[in-house]
Amino acid sequence: DSGVTQTPKHLITATGQRVTLRCSPRSGDLSVYWYQQSLDQGLQFLIQYYNGEERAKGNILERFSAQQFPDLHSELNLSSLELGDSALYFCASSAETSGGAYAYEQYFGPGTRLTVT
Amino acid sequence: AQKVTQAQTEISVVEKEDVTLDCVYETRDTTYYLFWYKQPPSGELVFLIRRNSFDEQNEISGRYSWNFQKSTSSFNFTITASQVVDSAVYFCALSEGPPGAGSYQLTFGKGTKLSVIP
Numbered sequence: 001d002s003g004v005t006q007t008p009k010h011l012i013t014a015t016g017q018r019v020t021l022r023c024s025p026r027s028g029d030l031s032v033y034w035y036q037q038s039l040d041q042g043l044q045f046l047i048q049y050y051n052g053e054e055r056a057k058g059n060i061l062e063r064f065s066a067q068q069f070p071d072l073h074s075e076l077n078l079s080s081l082e083l084g085d086s087a088l089y090f091c092a093s094s095a096e097t098s099g100g101a102y103a104y105e106q107y108f109g110p111g112t113r114l115t116v117t
Numbered sequence: 118a119q120k121v122t123q124a125q126t127e128i129s130v131v132e133k134e135d136v137t138l139d140c141v142y143e144t145r146d147t148t149y150y151l152f153w154y155k156q157p158p159s160g161e162l163v164f165l166i167r168r169n170s171f172d173e174q175n176e177i178s179g180r181y182s183w184n185f186q187k188s189t190s191s192f193n194f195t196i197t198a199s200q201v202v203d204s205a206v207y208f209c210a211l212s213e214g215p216p217g218a219g220s221y222q223l224t225f226g227k228g229t230k231l232s233v234i235p
Contacts, residue, residue: 002163033222033223035223042226042227042228043208043210043223043225043228045222045224050220055219055220056220056222058222088160090162092162094221096219104167104221105152105167106152106164106221106223107164108154108161108163108164109161110160110161111160111162113160
């Protein structure tokens, strides 16, 4: 058990809908990363939050957005869903500190499997 | 831009054989970090190891060992005396950034699917 929790585990929805994925990082971790895993694109970085602020953006579509709340949990919002958004969405947390010297390992949650029909 | 290549898509070995998973990376940064993750059939991603670019020491952990060679930009992973429980997809990953960068997103390879046959 990595200590990172994600809900829901599975989500089935229709095209055009909007969903919210939730992530709680490991206790004490301020940094949260979101990744998408699909068969054709592999594992791709979407976005990172650190202590409530967006820190980095990767290949995240404009239809997708995220936020991190004061209690450090994070939500990934996916809207106007398309069939191609079907994937496994992971969040990961890390013990990085602001201005810290090194990268730290990222611990991944169990993922949310999104199926768009 | 950074890139990670895992040329072996799938490998099958018989239990108790040794197996090496290859990873080659590309980066322009002088400070970078290399990782291996395991994804068993249940789907979660399990952290195995992190290596910093300034630390070329090889590492052994039980049946697992890692060989980091900057000269060939490789970070290979060897499982000794493989077991059925080692069956999984293994991902090599890279992050970059100087100290204090504050963001170390991972760039993953495509993964190597290892099947250990009893």
